[in-house]
Amino acid sequence: MIVILFGFSASYSQAFLILESQGKIKPRKYPIGSTIRVHFKGEIRSSWETYTIRGFDLPSKCIIVSDSYCLPLNDLDGFDVTPGKGNGLEKTARKFFIQWTFFSLAQAIFRPPLTAFHFIVGGVSGLAWMYTKWLVNGQKKLNQKHRLKLIDLTLEKPRA
Numbered sequence: 001m002i003v004i005l006f007g008f009s010a011s012y013s014q015a016f017l018i019l020e021s022q023g024k025i026k027p028r029k030y031p032i033g034s035t036i037r038v039h040f041k042g043e044i045r046s047s048w049e050t051y052t053i054r055g056f057d058l059p060s061k062c063i064i065v066s067d068s069y070c071l072p073l074n075d076l077d078g079f080d081v082t083p084g085k086g087n088g089l090e091k092t093a094r095k096f097f098i099q100w101t102f103f104s105l106a107q108a109i110f111r112p113p114l115t116a117f118h119f120i121v122g123g124v125s126g127l128a129w130m131y132t133k134w135l136v137n138g139q140k141k142l143n144q145k146h147r148l149k150l151i152d153l154t155l156e157k158p159r160a
Contacts, residue, residue: 009013009121014031014152017030017148018148019140029149035052036051036052036063038071038076039076039077039079051063058150060072061073078140078142079140079148080139081138085133088093093128093129096125096128096129098112098128100122101122104118104122124145132154
């Protein structure tokens with residue numbers, strides 16, 4: 001029942017969390033019901049918290065995540081654009097690269113002739129790992145290039 005209520009409120013919601021990026025015309029919108037990962041100021045860099053947006057408090061610029069807790073935008077230091085997708089791809093590429101490297105080292109020790117295939121696969125998997133680590137990773141530091149805003153698109157009733 002709660003899922004249906006959140007889905008209904010998200011489809012008719014007029015308030016959004018907006019991530020603006022420098023150089024991009026279209027910002028990313030996060031309606032009520034979206035899952036977000038955030039990093040707080042003063043915390044260690046590896047600590048990220050996952051929340052579901054339940055509403056917005058526009059006057060105090062706050063994201064409501066539960067009945068008793070609200071995330072003020074000025075307390076956030078980082079925002080994860082892809083809470084489960086980009087980071088998972090980076091982990092998969094890293095695991096394959098490490099496993100392939102150990103496999104190739106073991107083969108070099110026990111069966112010395114390595115072929116070009118080993119170096120090509122190792123190089124491509126290393127490049128894929130670096131690409132996903134540096135470019136696909138969705139963790140953005142909130143600064144001049146990336147900023148969060150709350151907007152309300154509710155239209156006022158026309159006066160006759």
